[in-house]
Amino acid sequence: MQQIIRDALKGHDAEYAEIRLESAESTRLQYRGKDLEEASRTTSKGGCARAFYKGGWGFVSFNELTDLREKVALAVRQAKLVGDQAGSLAESQPVEMKTGSTVKKDPMAVPMTEKKRLFDEYIDIIWATPRIQTSTIGYSDGRRTVTFGNSEGALIEQFKVDVSMRITAMARADGDVQQSGISIGSNGDYGVVEGLHERVSGLAQQAVDFLSAPHAAGGPQTVVLDPVLAGVFVHEAFGHLSEADFVYENDRMREIMVFGKEFGGKHLNIVDGAAVPDLRGSYAFDDEGVPSAKTYLVQEGILVGRLHSRETAAKMGEKLTGNARAINYQFAPIVRMTNTYIEPQSASFQEIIGDIKDGIYAKNWYGGMTSMEMFTFSAGEAYRIRNGKVEELVRPVVLSGNLFETLKKIDAIGNDLDLNQGGGCGKGGQSPLPVSNGSPHIRIQDCLVGGK
Amino acid sequence: MERILELARKRAEQAEVFRVWRRDVPASFEANRLKSLQTKESSGMALRIVKDGRIGFSATNDPEDEEGLVERAVELSEIGAQARFQMPGPASYPEVRLYDPETEAVTIERMVELGQTMIDTLRRANGDLLCDARVSRGAATVEIINSHGGHISYKRSIFSASIEGTLIRGTDMLFVGDHRASGSPFLDTTSITDVAIEQLEMAKKTVSAPTGKTQVLFTPHGVASALVMPLIIAFNGRTVLQGASPLEGKLEEKLFDERLSIWDDPTIDLQPGSRVADDEGVPSRRTSLIEDGRAVAFFYDLQTAGLASKESTGSAARGLGSLPSPASSVLMVGAGDAPYADMVAGIEDGLLVEQLLGAGQGNVLGGEFGGNVLLGFRIQKGKVVGRVKDTVISGNVYDALNKIVAIGNEPKWIGGGLYAPPICCEGVTVSSKS
Numbered sequence: 001m002q003q004i005i006r007d008a009l010k011g012h013d014a015e016y017a018e019i020r021l022e023s024a025e026s027t028r029l030q031y032r033g034k035d036l037e038e039a040s041r042t043t044s045k046g047g048c049a050r051a052f053y054k055g056g057w058g059f060v061s062f063n064e065l066t067d068l069r070e071k072v073a074l075a076v077r078q079a080k081l082v083g084d085q086a087g088s089l090a091e092s093q094p095v096e097m098k099t100g101s102t103v104k105k106d107p108m109a110v111p112m113t114e115k116k117r118l119f120d121e122y123i124d125i126i127w128a129t130p131r132i133q134t135s136t137i138g139y140s141d142g143r144r145t146v147t148f149g150n151s152e153g154a155l156i157e158q159f160k161v162d163v164s165m166r167i168t169a170m171a172r173a174d175g176d177v178q179q180s181g182i183s184i185g186s187n188g189d190y191g192v193v194e195g196l197h198e199r200v201s202g203l204a205q206q207a208v209d210f211l212s213a214p215h216a217a218g219g220p221q222t223v224v225l226d227p228v229l230a231g232v233f234v235h236e237a238f239g240h241l242s243e244a245d246f247v248y249e250n251d252r253m254r255e256i257m258v259f260g261k262e263f264g265g266k267h268l269n270i271v272d273g274a275a276v277p278d279l280r281g282s283y284a285f286d287d288e289g290v291p292s293a294k295t296y297l298v299q300e301g302i303l304v305g306r307l308h309s310r311e312t313a314a315k316m317g318e319k320l321t322g323n324a325r326a327i328n329y330q331f332a333p334i335v336r337m338t339n340t341y342i343e344p345q346s347a348s349f350q351e352i353i354g355d356i357k358d359g360i361y362a363k364n365w366y367g368g369m370t371s372m373e374m375f376t377f378s379a380g381e382a383y384r385i386r387n388g389k390v391e392e393l394v395r396p397v398v399l400s401g402n403l404f405e406t407l408k409k410i411d412a413i414g415n416d417l418d419l420n421q422g423g424g425c426g427k428g429g430q431s432p433l434p435v436s437n438g439s440p441h442i443r444i445q446d447c448l449v450g451g452k
Numbered sequence: 453m454e455r456i457l458e459l460a461r462k463r464a465e466q467a468e469v470f471r472v473w474r475r476d477v478p479a480s481f482e483a484n485r486l487k488s489l490q491t492k493e494s495s496g497m498a499l500r501i502v503k504d505g506r507i508g509f510s511a512t513n514d515p516e517d518e519e520g521l522v523e524r525a526v527e528l529s530e531i532g533a534q535a536r537f538q539m540p541g542p543a544s545y546p547e548v549r550l551y552d553p554e555t556e557a558v559t560i561e562r563m564v565e566l567g568q569t570m571i572d573t574l575r576r577a578n579g580d581l582l583c584d585a586r587v588s589r590g591a592a593t594v595e596i597i598n599s600h601g602g603h604i605s606y607k608r609s610i611f612s613a614s615i616e617g618t619l620i621r622g623t624d625m626l627f628v629g630d631h632r633a634s635g636s637p638f639l640d641t642t643s644i645t646d647v648a649i650e651q652l653e654m655a656k657k658t659v660s661a662p663t664g665k666t667q668v669l670f671t672p673h674g675v676a677s678a679l680v681m682p683l684i685i686a687f688n689g690r691t692v693l694q695g696a697s698p699l700e701g702k703l704e705e706k707l708f709d710e711r712l713s714i715w716d717d718p719t720i721d722l723q724p725g726s727r728v729a730d731d732e733g734v735p736s737r738r739t740s741l742i743e744d745g746r747a748v749a750f751f752y753d754l755q756t757a758g759l760a761s762k763e764s765t766g767s768a769a770r771g772l773g774s775l776p777s778p779a780s781s782v783l784m785v786g787a788g789d790a791p792y793a794d795m796v797a798g799i800e801d802g803l804l805v806e807q808l809l810g811a812g813q814g815n816v817l818g819g820e821f822g823g824n825v826l827l828g829f830r831i832q833k834g835k836v837v838g839r840v841k842d843t844v845i846s847g848n849v850y851d852a853l854n855k856i857v858a859i860g861n862e863p864k865w866i867g868g869g870l871y872a873p874p875i876c877c878e879g880v881t882v883s884s885k886s
Contacts, residue, residue: 218883249483376810
């Protein structure tokens with residue numbers, strides 16, 4: 001295979017060409033209600049070729065792995081139809097290597113019947129809870145091996161094992177339906193989906209409790225986010241804006257996102273990096289063969305870094321960060337986050353909520369989206385805070401805001417960093433990409449809460 | 453395909469092979485200029501069997517994995533769900549035009565020209581706009597054969613164009629744009645750029661939002677963005693079967709304003725969501741969901757219908773790697789009698805919503821919709837006075853669609869899977885910072 005890739009890449013009239021070949025297998029188990037509704041196993045084989053010529057790209061994806069050379073040639077022809085101005089790619093030392101996830105408990109080695117037995121236990125727990133109407137469990141695992149070669153001589157074979165699961169319980173009374181859920185994931189360890197019995201019991205009870213919980217009041221409020229939700233917040237509210245492909249050809253965005261600009265208080269440090277080991281967004285090389293890194297995006301409140309592909313790094317004259325990722329061979333790599341988090345400070349949870357007279361404690365996540373300036377994300381559960389105490393449960397809230405104001409309104413950062421492995425990120429039609437995000441508890445003043 | 457079916461039949465009572473092939477050729481523009489040309493081809497096969505009464509399933513896009521496909525399906529049938537259906541035998545299918553040979557004949561040069569025209573048109577309206585655009589043509593074939601003699605194959609074409617313009621002033625960002633998709637090529641993109649130019653015009657001024665319970669006029673895009681998802685999930689036979697639909701046990705009750713009618717119709721010629729048969733070979737047909745404000749039917753695939761003791765409505769949809777499940781195809785919201793200009797003129801103080809961010813993050817199953825108003829405008833004394841920002845709306849479809857003020861008389865296609873008019877409702881809560 002290696003030699004075929006090398007031969008197919010030789011002698012094309014392009015500034016750069018690459019091939020990615022992929023083989024993957026995946027397992028899915030989907031429960032709806034009490035029963036296993038769907039069990040499937042899928043195998044896939046495919047590849048793509050990409051070429052760069054005078055600032056333009058050509059891209060070809062295919063399942064038929066024959067005649068790779070012609071596929072590269074087609075990508076080159078397409079790139080030449082596009083390219084009409086100077087463009088370059090940041091230099092990256094070509095590497096020859098085989099590498100992959102550290103697999104602790106290999107999900108592919110666990111028999112289907114064993115997975116079903118475990119998930120049946122979770123289902124039984126949920127259904128033993130009074131007033132539960134229904135439940136879902138979606139589990140998937142997969143192993144993907146990618147062989148990457150480029151015209152500069154890189155040749156990297158890399159495998160990634162991914163596990164993810166979401167469990168949801170739904171309760172119903174008088175036409176009102178409420179739900180509660182958790183998302184779990186890992187970079188190659190089936191162990192994370194085991195032993196969740198207590199958490200499953202808690203989430204089922206919570207769905208029932210939501211039925212009698214009041215709505216939170218809408219409008220600006222003091223909000224405390226738990227590590228899971230704060231992780232979604234940093235991903236949505238800041239992470240996407242630090243992706244250089246939103247910035248590199250946009251002069252006004254470059255002015256907004258200029259290094260040295262103040263985004264938050266001295267206590268705010270935000271990091272992204274696939275080189276942080278053993279997380280869902282971890283890898284050794286990105287899909288352009290660039291080594292992964294750990295990149296400070298914000299340090300002491302100041303914008304100091306952003307995430308790059310080879311093209312965006314060259315255009316902006318900045319350092320490579322190894323953030324070009326493709327969800328599979330059917331897509332060209334684009335700039336993506338990996339493991340994104342706010343670094344911990346010293347405040348305890350008690351100190352964070354202690355002087356709040358009236359506010360919201362929002363936990364767990366349901367989803368989130370951004371349009372750069374505006375973001376919105378939703379909590380899986382929420383409580384009223386009164387006079388420094390977490391009090392009654394309220395219905396899940398949607399929080400929303402303006403990035404440029406909200407980061408500055410974080411006025412407390414906790415000491416309890418935790419990373420959520422259950423997320424998936426979507427961008428440019430590529431979803432869900434395995435990522436992790438996290439934070440300690442944080443407090444935001446004047447955060448817009450959607451409510452009644 | 454026949455060989456796999458043959459192999460599977462020896463091991464199972466029922467078997468079905470589903471095969472897809474597709475090729476898309478998109479031209480993408482970034483920052484006002486052509487950025488990439490792509491040719492994306494994919495194909496694959498999925499096998500569904502019923503063995504000892506249980507469903508087994510596997511999929512692959514490796515043509516050399518035929519035997520593996522059968523083995524995995526047989527293995528998984530041991531833990532699979534009880535099958536509650538018979539695969540459909542030979543059937544007569546409706547005449548639906550899905551393929552236009554002209555689509556694949558459009559040259560790359562012509563596509564590039566279309567994209568550039570859209571960008572130039574928008575930038576003539578405002579030279580500070582930074583535009584991304586995409587023009588794409590493609591074709592796909594679907595083939596399904598099963599052990600009951602059922603056999604259907606069809607080919608479809610799709611042509612689409614979209615543009616998004618970004619305008620940045622300080623840290624204020626405005627996104628305008630529109631998209632269109634059809635089975636046939638269209639070489640006039642003014643309907644797309646006109647929408648974006650009107651958005652630009654209305655957003656020239658930023659104003660404060662009205663707050664509290666407010667009249668909200670949803671444009672067809674706004675209807676798609678806010679109202680469709682919470683509504684459709686409740687009509688999904690699977691949601692009903694789980695007991696999670698607020699509509700369960702309420703068929704024939706008047707739940708919505710009597711002017712509201714919604715149906716699903718996959719038999720409309722040359723719409724990207726149309727098809728001759730659903731993804732398990734059941735002939736396509738129109739399914740009425742809401743008639744004059746009454747919920748009248750839910751939509752089903754074979755297995756869900758079997759479990760619910762209903763008939764399939766021909767509403768099965770699937771990706772390559774998963775079993776079929778019920779889904780809408782081409783959703784039609786019936787037009788009302790109000791001219792759009794009159795709808796705007798009739799609002800004393802309200803909101804015009806074009807696009808929500810994060811809609812569907814709330815309790816969608818309960819009918820809730822809401823989110824940050826990504827693109828929306830204030831209407832005062834019957835006139836659009838400017839764009840609103842930092843504004844969140846929330847409401848419930850069972851409330852809002854029962855308090856309809858007016859339904860527009862000019863529906864619009866949204867992406868080839870939805871045809872909707874503007875709808876103005878009361879009872880939506882608006883919260884805002886400004």
